[in-house]
Amino acid sequence: MRFRKGDTVEVSIKEEGFHDSYYVATVLSSLEDDQYLVEFKTLLDDDDETKPCTDIVHGVNVRPLPPDITVSSFSLNEKVDVYDNDGWWVGMVGGLEGVDVLCVF
Incomplete structure (x- = not known):
């Protein structure tokens, strides 16, 4: 491209x-x-x-740029991009607790 x-x-x-x-x-x-x-x-x-x-x-x-989407839920071990420290980081959902999601980089 x-x-x-x-x-x-x-x-x-x-x-x-x-x-x-x-x-x-x-x-x-x-x-x-x-x-x-x-x-x-x-x-x-x-x-x-x-x-x-x-x-x-x-x-x-x-x-x-990725499409602008709204995500309603996450799954354990799902690959995600997380905005942190001025950039997007590839990580994985390492834990779910109520509405909180723990991401591991």
Whole structure:
């Protein structure tokens, strides 16, 4: 799938401490070799924390935003994406108690 300038996407970061997480970003430009220059919505620049982080990422690490759905229930051991620490993390439902759901990353 090809993305265009202005598209809102999710980007998987393949660095220590970020595995299995996705961050919302805007495509600033499409580059050669299936790469994109993106600007993250929630991650800040290491050198200037008043500016959003930008990065060049490979297309295999970029996915479209998921559909907006409402989930009414979860099952034990179900694979889920959970929003935590400014990004979406892949996890599993590890416990259910009333309306509370325990997710394990």
